[in-house]
Amino acid sequence: MITDRPTHPEIRDAVAALCRDFPGEYWREKDRERAYPGEFVKALTEAGFLACLIPEDYGGSGLGLSEAAAIMEEIHKSGCNGGACHAQMYTMGSVLRHADEGKKQSYLPQIATGALRLQAFGVTEPTSGTDTTRIRTTARQDGNGWVINGQKVWTSRAEHSDLMLLLARTTPREDAAKPHQGMSMFLIDMRDAIGNGMEIKPLRAMVNHATTEIFFDDLRVPADCLIGEEGRGFYYILDGMNAERILIAAECIGDARWFIEKARDYAVERRVFDRPIGQNQGIQFPIARCLAETEAAALMVQQAADTFDGGGDCGAQANMAKLLAADASWHAADMCLQTHGGFGFAEEYDVERKFRETRLYQIAPISTNLILSYIAEHVLDMPRSF
Numbered sequence: 001m002i003t004d005r006p007t008h009p010e011i012r013d014a015v016a017a018l019c020r021d022f023p024g025e026y027w028r029e030k031d032r033e034r035a036y037p038g039e040f041v042k043a044l045t046e047a048g049f050l051a052c053l054i055p056e057d058y059g060g061s062g063l064g065l066s067e068a069a070a071i072m073e074e075i076h077k078s079g080c081n082g083g084a085c086h087a088q089m090y091t092m093g094s095v096l097r098h099a100d101e102g103k104k105q106s107y108l109p110q111i112a113t114g115a116l117r118l119q120a121f122g123v124t125e126p127t128s129g130t131d132t133t134r135i136r137t138t139a140r141q142d143g144n145g146w147v148i149n150g151q152k153v154w155t156s157r158a159e160h161s162d163l164m165l166l167l168a169r170t171t172p173r174e175d176a177a178k179p180h181q182g183m184s185m186f187l188i189d190m191r192d193a194i195g196n197g198m199e200i201k202p203l204r205a206m207v208n209h210a211t212t213e214i215f216f217d218d219l220r221v222p223a224d225c226l227i228g229e230e231g232r233g234f235y236y237i238l239d240g241m242n243a244e245r246i247l248i249a250a251e252c253i254g255d256a257r258w259f260i261e262k263a264r265d266y267a268v269e270r271r272v273f274d275r276p277i278g279q280n281q282g283i284q285f286p287i288a289r290c291l292a293e294t295e296a297a298a299l300m301v302q303q304a305a306d307t308f309d310g311g312g313d314c315g316a317q318a319n320m321a322k323l324l325a326a327d328a329s330w331h332a333a334d335m336c337l338q339t340h341g342g343f344g345f346a347e348e349y350d351v352e353r354k355f356r357e358t359r360l361y362q363i364a365p366i367s368t369n370l371i372l373s374y375i376a377e378h379v380l381d382m383p384r385s386f
């Protein structure tokens with residue numbers, strides 16, 4: 001190990017031990033087949049890691065975001081990928097914060113045990129892009145329920161989820177007092193919905209992310225699917241964004257550490273011109289730079305998680321943490337591929353797969369430009385650009 005992280009060492013050790021059962025060959029095969037890593041998700045669920053943020057009263061372990069970040073970082077540092085299940089850890093936050101007590105009692109304990117999987121989160125649509133106010137999926141009240149029509153895209157893990165959190169317009173944009181109002185959040189039981197107005201189509205992508213398109217054609221759902229107050233769905237989503245950004249940033253730190261360690265090991269072993277390539281400063285310096293960048297980003301991630309756990313406003317820190325950590329992991333990926341030369345392209349080294357996987361974080365769940373725009377507007381108090 002190149003670096004030693006002091007936070008939550010017991011949790012890190014336990015996660016690393018679990019991940020040892022899922023080595024590179026496992027992920028390579030899943031990637032090749034575009035198959036879901038169900039065994040890995042099951043092991044994490046059974047060990048209780050995915051329920052760490054659910055309060056003890058609802059069957060979880062009631063830990064903080066700092067512990068959750070340590071779990072995600074360690075998964076990625078071990079060469080595994082949390083994308084198949086990270087949403088099971090944090091999507092329930094919307095239910096926890098905004099659903100009524102009856103719903104919390106009926107869903108959260110089952111989510112904690114993994115009996116129910118809530119890991120589909122439908123916000124993005126083909127035509128709205130990052131401008132969520134322009135989503136076209138609608139939910140219309142009809143008798144004793146809602147009727148949903150529209151389309152989502154990039155809804156990850158939908159085929160491996162029982163429940164889905166869905167954002168839909170309940171008041172047309174032009175009739176809402178503000179563009180961000182008039183959208184509502186629904187908790188959909190996909191087991192009832194599929195084939196009855198909901199259709200899921202897998203979307204093959206650059207990364208193995210179990211992502212899909214979802215079509216809603218007069219899907220009827222009960223009235224009590226609405227979470228919280230009608231029209232406030234966008235604000236509920238905003239609520240969960242800081243936690244999501246911090247956890248994704250932790251995944252990036254884990255990836256960066258994996259790339260750095262992999263590059264360092266290869267550089268000291270690989271001999272060219274009768275000496276290890278790692279003896280050349282042209283090879284050493286990029287690795288050293290990536291380590292420094294990663295350590296700095298990791299401090300920001302930790303600070304953001306601590307502020308979140310302390311109940312403070314962590315918006316600026318969460319956004320900066322995501323930006324810096326995604327940059328650190330991407331720079332480390334590029335450095336690691338370069339250090340490996342041609343072998344970096346060979347599937348069996350895992351570098352090309354992790355390279356593709358970590359590239360995602362420049363785009364999702366929020367793109368780099370949108371984070372920079374948040375910092376400019378909300379931290380630097382510069383004029384709003386859109």
Ligand SMILES: Cc1cc2nc3c(=O)[nH]c(=O)nc-3n(C[C@H](O)[C@H](O)[C@H](O)COP(=O)(O)OP(=O)(O)OC[C@H]3O[C@@H](n4cnc5c(N)ncnc54)[C@H](O)[C@@H]3O)c2cc1C
Pocket residue numbers: 120121122123124128129130131153154155156157205207209211360363364365366367368369370373385386
């Ligand atoms: C593998 C994968 C999994 C995903 N999983 C989910 C999921 O589970 N649920 C879900 O809802 N979504 C999911 N997404 C969607 C993801 O959140 C979006 O792709 C992301 O937020 C970017 O939105 P967009 O693709 O519509 O890009 P666009 O909004 O079309 O933007 C395209 C580019 O233009 C830039 N841009 C746009 N507007 C501005 C501006 N005003 N100023 C400067 N630059 C701008 C963006 O930064 C981006 O680089 C996933 C995406 C991928 C690729």
